[in-house]
Amino acid sequence: MDPFDFQQFVDVGKLTAVPVDPRELKRADEVFKQDFKKSYHLNLGDLSSDPWSLLPGSDNFVAEVHTRRYGILTYARSKSEAEDITLFDRIRHRNIAVYSSEETLARRGRFYNEDDFRDYDVTDYNVDVAFSPGRQWIDGVTTVSLRVKAPMMSSVSLRLADPLTVRSITSDKLQASMDRLAELAEHQ
Numbered sequence: 001m002d003p004f005d006f007q008q009f010v011d012v013g014k015l016t017a018v019p020v021d022p023r024e025l026k027r028a029d030e031v032f033k034q035d036f037k038k039s040y041h042l043n044l045g046d047l048s049s050d051p052w053s054l055l056p057g058s059d060n061f062v063a064e065v066h067t068r069r070y071g072i073l074t075y076a077r078s079k080s081e082a083e084d085i086t087l088f089d090r091i092r093h094r095n096i097a098v099y100s101s102e103e104t105l106a107r108r109g110r111f112y113n114e115d116d117f118r119d120y121d122v123t124d125y126n127v128d129v130a131f132s133p134g135r136q137w138i139d140g141v142t143t144v145s146l147r148v149k150a151p152m153m154s155s156v157s158l159r160l161a162d163p164l165t166v167r168s169i170t171s172d173k174l175q176a177s178m179d180r181l182a183e184l185a186e187h188q
Contacts (some may be wrong), residue, residue: 001061009061035064037073038090077101082114096184120151 001009034051039062056062061071061077073096075163084104086146087096122144129140160166 002055002058005058031066035072038064039076079104080117080119082108082112082117119153120146120148120156123147149157 001112008013033055039056057079059077059079061075063075065075067073068090071091074086074090076086076088078084078086082104083098083100086098087103088094089096096141124145126143127140128142129138131138142160
């Protein structure tokens with residue numbers, strides 16, 4: 001969760017400080033290392049070997065729920081989605097449940113046009129692909145043009161098939177920012 005949302009969901013007055021138990025700290029560290037890569041991890045590859053992650057947006061929440069019977073399930077609340085509650089089975093790569101919260105239903109009603117809630121429209125895409133049947137290999141470049149509809153937007157999510165490998169992402173509009181980030185990473 002966003003650290004600024006912590007007091008909204010947790011009554012800090014009921015928390016009691018206790019000395020750190022080294023075994024509990026070690027176990028918590030193991031759980032964190034296992035789970036943090038699943039939702040908000042950034043793989044900066046050539047820029048940094050350090051682990052990087054993004055914080056969820058305000059009022060968003062992700063929990064990796066460890067169960068004996070079903071393994072690790074992911075519960076997510078994503079306020080920007082029309083169906084903002086998701087329960088996902090990562091091992092089997094499938095949604096168990098996806099639905100709108102009571103808050104979302106109260107705000108927009110039971111019936112809606114999901115296009116009204118998009119942050120952006122894809123205005124154009126161009127896919128240039130070469131296929132090598134002997135190697136069972138596809139190589140290509142895709143150019144996507146977007147028109148932002150939201151008053152502010154911090155990310156764009158693109159879903160690709162699992163076997164695909166992304167080698168780079170560039171932006172004509174943000175190239176100076178991306179170059180500066182690479183330059184800063186080189187000097188650290």
